[in-house]
Amino acid sequence: MQRITITIDDELLAAMDRLCTERGYGSRSEAVRDLVRDAVAPSQGDQAGAASYYGTLSYVYNHGTRDLARRLTDEGHHHGVSIASMHVHLTRDDCLEVAVLHGSVPAMQAYADRIITQRGVRYGHLHLIPENSAEPANHPHPHGDNAGH
Incomplete structure (x- = not known):
């Protein structure tokens, strides 16, 4: 050390x-x-070859900024890493968006950079999670259809 x-x-x-x-x-x-x-x-x-990650991109933006909502939506549709999102109205003017991402680190970072640097976006943070740290999607888990309710 x-x-x-x-x-x-x-x-x-x-x-x-x-x-x-x-x-x-x-x-x-x-x-x-x-x-x-x-x-x-x-x-x-x-x-090291771990090319696939999950991630969340959270950002706050002013929805009144001219054409910003359309530009943000366009970015999400054209980068291919955004797989889901949640939108929350924080104040009369500010919205919080959380996008769930999946892909390579460079692709997710490029997407995050394109979002965070838009005029009207005031805060943004990309959080990355190695894919191998998540449970495989086909692995049975208790809240699925066979949850025993």
Whole structure:
């Protein structure tokens, strides 16, 4: 294991310490390792040949922004990675959209980038999950047709 030195401002350090306390990290180092793992895991997985991932893209946008809803819908129809979505009205002006994605990391990242960078989108986050971490779709599970209700 290597030791590194980083420099961050006081406000960010206070936020990191709150994160460590809230999540129960024993040290700042453990928190930083988890953050880095989360950031690099998708690209490492893709390089290792794990080409298929699931993901969620959540974003908040102002539905009054000219032509934005149509542009967002068009992106979803033309990238081939969006498999489902949920739309929630947060305020009179703001909507939250959560898209469930499936595909390669580069394809999902390109889709997320196209959505998040649209004028009127104020927040966006792509969360990636390696396909091999999910249960196979044909595996029986208790909430299916044979749930015994």
